[in-house]
Amino acid sequence: MNKVIRYIFILVCIGIMAYSAWNIWSINDEYEEVDAVYEDLAEKFIVIEEANDTDPGKVNADEPTTAAPEVKISFEELVTMYPDVIGWLYCEGTPINYPVVQAKDNDYYLRRMINGKYNVGGTIFVDYRNSDDFSDPVTLIYGHNMKNGSMFGTIPKYAKKDFLQAHKIMTLKTPDKNYEIEIIGGVKTDAYDPIYSMDVGNLAIQLKYAPEKGEKIIVFSTCLYDTEDSRYLLAGTLREVVADEN
Secondary structure (H helix, E strand, C coil): CHHHHHHHHHHHHHHHHHHHHHHHHHHHHHHHHHHHHHHHHHHHHEEEECCCCCCCCCCCCCCCCCCCCEEEECHHHHHHHCCCEEEEEECCCCCCEEEEECCCCCCCCCCECCCCCECCCCCCEECCCCCCCCCCCEEEEECCECCCCCECCCHHHHHCHHHHHHCCEEEEECCCCEEEEEEEEEEEEECCCHHHHCCCHHHHHHHCCCCCCCCEEEEEEEECCCCCCEEEEEEEEEEECCCCCC
């Protein structure tokens, strides 16, 4: 009887180990798949040109700059293939280089890639309650905190001052306008934060930042691994970049 129990126990352990191994393989496979999909999109639809902000009168030519690179998107073809695309988000020096979509709810792209196929990485998406032209006082953008650093895996790193200063400017492109997002700061919170009701007041208090009249705020939301409901919010001000016609 004891031998039977021991054999059953061994079989159960082997089964658990086999399932765990399969689960790890499956997750890694999905990570690789989602990375490949968005890398392919970036290669097909965008061109990134380094910013040229050289100032002849600048005292120290080696002084670092926060100028964002020029990002050019072939939106006409991209939107034809993927009608839910409303923009493209890019942050130099990070993996953030993704299309931004919006659906009729906040569930569809949570676990779906831009092509509609299921994947744990999902897609970067704007809250369904927001306008699709980023004209609201507060716009929420969601993305997963992937353990390999992809998607919004670098967003919690903004908690470190050095990282924030090095990646203070993000580029947001839409089919009609060009924007820069200047990062203010971020906070650890939970899934019940008032920001998810589009109330920026509490976040502004935590960041000690008072938005000016008419100023538009972008809030990036991603999960943390502390608890199931842990979140990290990163806020930035949105400003339109008008092309120089000269």
